[in-house]
Amino acid sequence: MKPEHERLSQYLNGELPREKLSPELQAEADGFLRPFEEAKRERITAPPWLGSAVMRRVRAAPRSRWRGVLDWLVTPKVVRLTPVTAVLVLAAGITLGTVMWRRAAPGPEIATEMQDGRVTTRFVFVAPEASSVAVTGDFVGWRRDGIPLERDPNGNGLWVAVVRLQPGVHQYAFVIDGTEWRPDPNASQLDDGFGQKNSVLLVPPARS
Amino acid sequence: MILAARRLPDVPPRSEPCRTLSDMVDNPSDAAVVARVLDGDVEAFALLVDRYQDEFIAYAKHMTGSGDEAADIVQESLVRAFRSLHRCGDPTRFKGWLFRIVSNQCKTHVTRRKRRKKDRLDDIPEEIPSSHEADAVARTNELRGQLETALEQLPADQREALVLKYIQECSLVEMTDLLGASTSALKMRLKRGREALRMELEGTL
Numbered sequence: 001m002k003p004e005h006e007r008l009s010q011y012l013n014g015e016l017p018r019e020k021l022s023p024e025l026q027a028e029a030d031g032f033l034r035p036f037e038e039a040k041r042e043r044i045t046a047p048p049w050l051g052s053a054v055m056r057r058v059r060a061a062p063r064s065r066w067r068g069v070l071d072w073l074v075t076p077k078v079v080r081l082t083p084v085t086a087v088l089v090l091a092a093g094i095t096l097g098t099v100m101w102r103r104a105a106p107g108p109e110i111a112t113e114m115q116d117g118r119v120t121t122r123f124v125f126v127a128p129e130a131s132s133v134a135v136t137g138d139f140v141g142w143r144r145d146g147i148p149l150e151r152d153p154n155g156n157g158l159w160v161a162v163v164r165l166q167p168g169v170h171q172y173a174f175v176i177d178g179t180e181w182r183p184d185p186n187a188s189q190l191d192d193g194f195g196q197k198n199s200v201l202l203v204p205p206a207r208s
Numbered sequence: 209m210i211l212a213a214r215r216l217p218d219v220p221p222r223s224e225p226c227r228t229l230s231d232m233v234d235n236p237s238d239a240a241v242v243a244r245v246l247d248g249d250v251e252a253f254a255l256l257v258d259r260y261q262d263e264f265i266a267y268a269k270h271m272t273g274s275g276d277e278a279a280d281i282v283q284e285s286l287v288r289a290f291r292s293l294h295r296c297g298d299p300t301r302f303k304g305w306l307f308r309i310v311s312n313q314c315k316t317h318v319t320r321r322k323r324r325k326k327d328r329l330d331d332i333p334e335e336i337p338s339s340h341e342a343d344a345v346a347r348t349n350e351l352r353g354q355l356e357t358a359l360e361q362l363p364a365d366q367r368e369a370l371v372l373k374y375i376q377e378c379s380l381v382e383m384t385d386l387l388g389a390s391t392s393a394l395k396m397r398l399k400r401g402r403e404a405l406r407m408e409l410e411g412t413l
Contacts, residue, residue, distance in 0.1 A: 014373075039270065039375050054261075
């Protein structure tokens with residue numbers, strides 16, 4: 001069978017008026033459409049019993065209001081957001097997640113007892129991939145090697161160091177693998193004047 | 209009496225057209241009727257049944273080739289539509305939504321019928337017409353009968369496209385809306401359908 005002529009296709013798709021076809025293509029189109037024209041002449045109507053049969057079934061099982069509410073709750077919905085709203089929702093989610101994570105994450109713990117005029121403070125940092133972590137700050141003259149933290153033996157990625165500090169405000173940072181300086185994500189931060197952040201720790205005087 | 213088939217997919221616009229007060233009272237929009245039904249007025253559903261049963265019967269008849277099956281399909285589809293009316297996301301497009309239910313029901317019926325025939329592996333004729341249908345078939349133009357037989361041999365999506373385009377007189381835009389396919393996909397479906405139909409009708413016309 002020969003392929004359909006392009007203009008005939010366009011006409012049969014409703015994209016081209018009949019006048020644009022050659023007489024041969026018009027005859028071919030008429031031949032194709034003739035059975036459909038015959039089919040269209042047939043009057044097809046619903047049998048008289050159909051409407052009442054439908055309504056009988058519909059009345060037999062009316063939808064209760066609670067059923068409607070339940071159906072609404074379990075039916076997937078399409079939520080339409082403008083891009084601006086989507087960004088705001090995402091930003092709110094990230095902010096909330098960050099706050100919750102910071103609350104849950106361990107931060108510096110300060111003991112309530114003081115020995116020799118200094119307060120016991122516990123530094124904790126999460127770095128599962130690190131080979132070494134040290135805490136450095138004004139209390140050790142910002143030495144790069146600082147005070148080394150020990151890896152928690154539970155394998156949870158925590159590094160811990162207990163340091164005795166003088167009461168007052170201290171600035172500090174963690175040094176990862178001897179090269180990477182990072183502020184404590186669980187403490188307040190200050191600009192160090194060189195484009196980096198230092199963490200700030202207030203050590204209150206404790207009773208001896 | 210011979211009348212032209214009513215057009216099926218006169219898809220309602222997204223926004224309500226201007227309507228007079230008497231129109232809104234005597235002939236409420238689909239969306240207004242759907243709202244009433246969802247609000248508990250079960251009887252209002254009869255308005256939608258009356259409005260669409262003839263159009264969908266005609267479509268189902270051409271899809272299945274059987275008037276009895278078409279009536280069953282439309283009945284089942286309307287009841288299903290009532291039960292899941294809350295899922296009609298845009299009531300102004302109720303007709304298109306109902307069409308998809310009817311269309312799926314038609315395809316399911318045709319598939320089941322073909323499977324049953326295959327399972328039997330005997331020479332049962334394609335359709336055993338009831339006496340009522342036998343009379344109707346006798347009256348039916350031979351050409352019309354050949355078309356129905358040929359359409360039955362086509363894949364459901366091609367048959368659906370041809371029925372919508374050449375019997376229900378849908379535009380490509382309307383078909384896109386009803387079938388959820390792109391215009392180019394529909395053109396391809398129509399072209400393949402026409403070619404398959406010519407093959408089926410070859411020698412009979």
